[in-house]
Amino acid sequence: MDRPAAVIYDCEFLTAEGAMRRNWCGPHDPDPLLAQIGAVRLGLDDDFPVLDTLRVFVAPLDRFGAPCSLDPYFTDLTGITPETLAAEGLPLTEALHRFTGFVHEAPMWAWGKDELTAIGISCFVAGIAPPFPANRFGNAAQLLLKTGMPPEAVTTTQSNELADWHGIEVPGRRAHDALDDALSVAHTLRHHLRTRALTPEDLLDTATQPD
Helix, strand or coil: CCCCEEEEEEEEECCCCCCCCCCCCCCCCCCCCEEEEEEEEEECCCCCCEEEEEEEEECCECCCCCECCCCHHHHHHHCCCHHHHHHHCECHHHHHHHHHHHHCCCCEEECCCHHHHHHHHHHHHHCCCCCCCHHHEEEHHHHHHHHCCCHHHHHHCCHHHHHHHCCCCCCCCCCCCHHHHHHHHHHHHHHHHHCCCCCHHHHHCCCCCCC
């Protein structure tokens, strides 16, 4: 029998300098298409172990089916280069198949709503159905509100900063690497599970709301 678990995931998607401020609507802004998915399977029993991890690169195609070029800002931010995607990037459908195989039936949590801002948009541009219904996803920011993290900190702290904010050391992380950012969130949730500020049931129900 599979151990009870939740999947904590993060996505890196195409951007350019200032694109976030423009909501990706500037005349030269790329569509925010997936370039990397990182995921952590967090056990919800015993000592809440990290059971497995996944890092997969996606070779993004634009809405006309042409390979996307990477803005230098995106490469500087994420460390993902054209050479990385040429060597390791998978077609979107294959990358999502890898992700669904990793997730199985587990609930999924991101720091925010990457299922909308990256996965959903990428599927729309590619003309394919999303691999999961929306109710399989939860926003881990709601979980952190339950722990007592101040709302202003929740809304200003990025996923890569979350472990540091809690004083949790996760060696070897690189900010804006999807797996490393997912590990930052996962180890933060693990800390709160150990201290009982969160319960396994909180992570098993993506409809969880802050008190």
